[in-house]
Amino acid sequence: xxxxxxxxxxxxxxxxxxxxxxxxxxxxxxxxxxxxxxxxxxxxxxxxxxxxxxxxxxxxxxxxxxxxxxxxxxxxxxxxxxxxxxxxxxxxxxxxxxxxxxxxxxxxxxxxxxxxxxxxxxxxxxxxxxxxxxxxxxxxxxxxxxxxxxxxxxxxxxxxxxxxxxxxxxxxxxxxxxxxxxxxxxxxxxxxxxxxxxxxxxxxxxxxxxxxxxxxxxxxxxxxxxxxxxxxxxxxxxxxxxxxxxxxxxxxxxxxxxxx
Numbered sequence: 001x002x003x004x005x006x007x008x009x010x011x012x013x014x015x016x017x018x019x020x021x022x023x024x025x026x027x028x029x030x031x032x033x034x035x036x037x038x039x040x041x042x043x044x045x046x047x048x049x050x051x052x053x054x055x056x057x058x059x060x061x062x063x064x065x066x067x068x069x070x071x072x073x074x075x076x077x078x079x080x081x082x083x084x085x086x087x088x089x090x091x092x093x094x095x096x097x098x099x100x101x102x103x104x105x106x107x108x109x110x111x112x113x114x115x116x117x118x119x120x121x122x123x124x125x126x127x128x129x130x131x132x133x134x135x136x137x138x139x140x141x142x143x144x145x146x147x148x149x150x151x152x153x154x155x156x157x158x159x160x161x162x163x164x165x166x167x168x169x170x171x172x173x174x175x176x177x178x179x180x181x182x183x184x185x186x187x188x189x190x191x192x193x194x195x196x197x198x199x200x201x202x203x204x205x206x207x208x209x210x211x212x213x214x215x216x217x218x219x220x221x222x223x224x225x226x227x228x229x230x231x232x233x234x235x236x237x238x239x240x241x242x243x244x245x246x247x248x249x250x251x252x253x254x255x256x257x258x259x260x
Contacts, residue, residue, distance in 0.1 A: 099233065105135040108173070110152035111180040118170035119153055120180040123200070127175055129224050132201045136220035136232050139171050139203040144216060145245045158206065167215045168206020173222075175200045199223070207235065 106127045113119035123135070142150045148157075148166055157169030174180045179198040182191030201222035206215045219234035233239065240246060 100137050101130045101134040103130055103134055105138045106131040108135065108152075111174070111177060112184065113153060113155055113157070114184055115156060115164065116158055117184055118172055119157070120183045121152075121171055121173045122177045122180050123173060123175055125175045127200070129222065132173065132222045133220075133232050135173065136201055136203050136222065140205075140218060140220060140233070140239075141241065141245070143169075143203070143205050143218070144241050167213075169204070171203045172199045173201040173203075174198065201232075209235065 106123045108121045108123045111120040111122045123132075127135075139151060142148065143166075146166065148154070151171070153166075153169075153171075156164035157166050158164070160167055172183050179191065179193035181187045182193060182198065201220070203218065203220045205218040206213065207217040207219065208214070209217045214235070217235040220232040221229060222232055223229055
């Protein structure tokens with residue numbers, strides 16, 4: 001093998017040319033190196049192509065996911081808000097009416113009535129919870145329509161701005177007459193039935209709402225047979241009289257302070 005620079009005859013071992021000092025290696029070694037370089041050069045494009053394919057797949061998945069998200073967002077924005085069905089609206093409109101018992105109220109009598117303290121009403125000790133509810137609804141209708149005489153209230157219930165009238169008041173129901181006098185301030189000691197209240201139901205009207213007096217703001221509560229206290233209704237239900245009674249009540253408002 002001759003030196004590639006000066007042509008001097010060289011040996012078969014790798015080394016340096018003794019004449020010019022150029023490095024050389026045997027032809028077999030050069031062939032091996034060339035083969036390795038050829039393999040490296042051919043494998044690099046394949047690896048590059050593989051990485052490119054992976055990148056393209058990932059990019060495609062990200063793009064599809066983004067399209068789905070945008071499409072779902074547009075669908076939510078374009079969808080009209082759900083509207084309550086006619087059945088739902090009808091049910092909401094009749095909720096207050098549905099709460100009124102269908103059974104008639106029990107017989108009752110006014111035990112006593114006193115200005116600014118209320119009226120006590122006595123019913124039978126066997127009066128049921130549903131009958132008490134019905135009685136409270138009767139009081140509500142009669143008071144709202146200014147028919148106080150229909151429930152035995154013959155005298156003004158309150159004094160406001162120096163005038164006696166019916167703008168506010170309270171009707172308390174007792175089962176039996178034993179405890180009926182405890183409502184009043186002149187009831188001696190702790191009252192006939194001892195400490196606490198022993199009423200079965202109570203109706204109030206003319207309440208303060210947000211600091212403003214409202215004669216139609218009312219509430220009805222009762223003590224059930226199991227001893228629990230339940231709200232039968234209150235002014236939050238926006239209950240109104242039937243149209244014919246409401247018209248008469250509105251016409252009588254200027255005179256209601258003096259005439260029951």
